[in-house]
Amino acid sequence: MSDTSGSTAPAGASAPAPLISTIDGDVPDGLLDAFDAYEAALAANDQEALADAFEDSPGSLRADGNGLLVGHEAITAFRGRRGVAPSRSVVQRHIRVLDDGAALVVSVNAPASGGRGVVTQLWRRSAADGTWRIAVAQVQAPTPVFDTRIWRVVGAPLVPSSADSAAADALIDGLGSADDESVPGPLTGETVAVKDLFAVAGHRVGAGVPSFLSEQDPAPFHSPAVQALLDAGASILGIAQTDEFAFSIAGRNSAYGTPPNGVVPGAISGGSTSGPASAVALGHVSIGLGTDTGGSIRVPASYQGLWGLRTTHGVVRRTDVLPLAPTFDTVGWLTRSASLLGAVASATLTGVSASAVPQQRPVESSFVVDPRLLSSLSEGVRDAFEGFLGASIESGLIDAPAEVALGDIAHLYELFRVIQAAEAWQSHGAWIEAHPGALAPDVSARFEFGRSVTPSQESAARDELEVQREHLEHVLADRILLLPSASSAAPSLTATPAEFDRIRSNTLGLTCIAGVGGLPAVSAPLLEVPAGPVGLCLVGPRGGDLALVEVAAALAA
Known part of the structure; x- marks a missing residue:
């Protein structure tokens, strides 16, 4: 059987081949009409019709390369945020x-942009109204x-x-052979995505802003990291995308789009x-x-179930890394395992010296918590955090953490916010003034605050920052602070601006502690709530980066 229904070519596109239908059994009445109506609703972005095309059930399923959506509500929300579907026949x-x-x-569909797509659907006729739905x-x-x-x-x-480059150069120069053996490095075989702030020789730094990228020259050298x-x-x-000038923890980018969350379809990636x-x-x-200034490694690690390390401030040289707020900017890494995170940190930090930072040193597995930090958490995260602590204590994995008072967290966050914004404006204000409208409204507003x-406000904040740093070092006393890496699981892409702002403020109230102290922090994927993974954060003493990863790995075991 063949027909031509639904095969209209989009305007400006060459006509596709006639629709070919192959049928096993007699087609029930209304099925083909329902299929064609669904394709028409996609082309017209008819949200109401698209919502009605799926069974209104918590068991409805829609999967694609970004993951699985479960339930009519999740599928409908995805439709609402996606906008017009690409034209196809x-x-x-x-x-x-x-x-x-x-x-x-x-x-099989033929998008106007080329290629072929395949859609597999289970259609069922409703017993209530006889309508066919997916x-x-x-x-x-x-x-x-x-x-x-x-x-x-x-x-x-x-x-x-470096080894592969050297071997290739040697072969070209006739000084070696493909059989030459060399000692493999600790990260041989691993692959890296570099945030678009680091200099990579021969490539430009774009910082998530296309107009900024267009004005840059290729970097002559690699960044030390x-x-x-x-x-x-x-x-x-x-080279991987970043939020605009790295001034966000959401992961959204008005020019390039939001990177998909690898474990929670329909949620933001974190930035x-x-x-x-x-x-x-x-x-x-x-x-x-x-990099991690206010949580830019720990938050995406938390939202996507990854291991992440924010290093002690200054322990990794930030030469040839585009700055945001140098007082808080740090280098760090994300991996899917604690062992690889430890190997990466060791390969980079071993032998590194920085005058303001102690060499790597051991860390005792002595833990503290500040109960007042729990007030900003979503109920699910609070329960997961307390449940993890309770289970760890009961099993003998850890002793009961001591309770401490870190101080006025809102005050710490305000100090962080003022200094970060002021330095962000100093870093990029001149370029922003010369390129009005180049940034998303929320990012632009943060620069305007800077x-x-x-x-005088900045100077006063810096004086107070030193006081608070000394207070944190005294209270923590080389012990490890335990807290969630974020105040919630990854928010949905459909969250309102007000919801994003609330979640951002609550999360930065947690993440700013390591920033204010210049301390290393590990996010370990050890908590879980119905909406997705949440990281357990360990904030340790300065110079204890490698030991902190080992302690976190022991908790995971």
């Missing part, structure tokens, strides 16, 4: 009738060259490891190390190289 339709009230439809859908889009929400530049690899990974045997797969985090969570690479900070 159905060119093949294969129907397998299961019975008079159910059929499997597999269709119970299960699996969507396979045409394979992209690469996902530009995650990546800005990708290679195969983009930059080989990049070079350290290459020297340890890792290769750079590509500003958003691209590297998604690349690691989705299995594109094994290591994400990023512009408004007076020299």
Whole structure:
């Protein structure tokens, strides 16, 4: 059987092949009409019709390359935030009738942009009104060259490891052979996504802003943090996206889009190390190289079930890394395992010296908590955190943490906010003034606040920051502070601006503690709530980065 229904070519596109339908069994009445109506609703972005096309059930399923949506509510929310679907024409339709009230439809579509997509749907006739609706859908889009929400530049690899580069140069110069043996580095075989703030030789730094990227020159050298990974045997797969000038913890980017959350479909990825985090969570690479100013490694690690380390302030040189707020900017990494995170940190930090930072040192597994931090958590995160502590104490894994008073957390956050914003404006204000409208409204508003900070306000905040740092060091006394890495699981992409602002403020109240203290912090994927994973954060003493990862790994065991 063949027909041409639903095969109208989009304007400006060449006409597709006539629709070919292959049918196993007699087609029940109304099924083809329902299929065609669904395709028409997609083309028209008819949200009401699209919502009605799926069974209104918590068991409805829709899956694609970004994951699985469960339930009519989640599927409808996805439709609402996606906007107009890419124009496409159905060119093949294969129907397998299961019975008079159910059929499997597999269709092949031709997008106007090229390629072929495949959609598999289980249609069922409603016993209540006789209407055909989709119970299960699996969507396979045409394979992209690469996902530009995650990546800005990708290679195969983009930059080989130092050993591979040396071997290739030797072969070219006739000084070696492919059989030459060399001692593998500790990261041999690992691949890296580099946040678009680090200098990668021969490539420009874009900072998540296309107009900024267009004005930059290629970097002549690798950043030391990049070079350290290459020297340890890792290769750079590509340069990954970041929030605009890294001034966010959401992961949204008005120019490139929001990188997908690798474990919670329909949720934000977390930022500003958003691209590297998604690349690691989705299995594109094994290591994400990023920065953490106010939580930009810990938050995406928390939202996507990853291991993340924010290093002691200054322990990794930030040469050739685009700054945001140098008082708080740090380098760090994301991985899918504690063992690899430890190997990456060791490869970079061993032998590193910085005058203001002690060498790596052991850390005692002595824990503290501040109960007042729990007030900003969502109920689910609070229960998960308390449940983890209770189970760990009962099992003998840890002793009961001592309770401490870190001080006025709102005051700490305000100090952090004022200094961060002031330094962000000093870093990028001149460029922003020369490029009005280049940034998303929420990011622009944060820079505008930085512009408004007076020299006297900044000076007073810096004086108070030193007082609070000394207070934190005295209260923590080389012990490890335990707290959630974020105030909630990853928010939905459909959350309102007010909801995003509330979650952001609550989360920064937690993450700013390590920033104010200049302390290392590990996010370990050890908590879980119905909405997704949440990290357990361990904030340790300065210079205890490697030991802190080992302690976190022991808790995971």
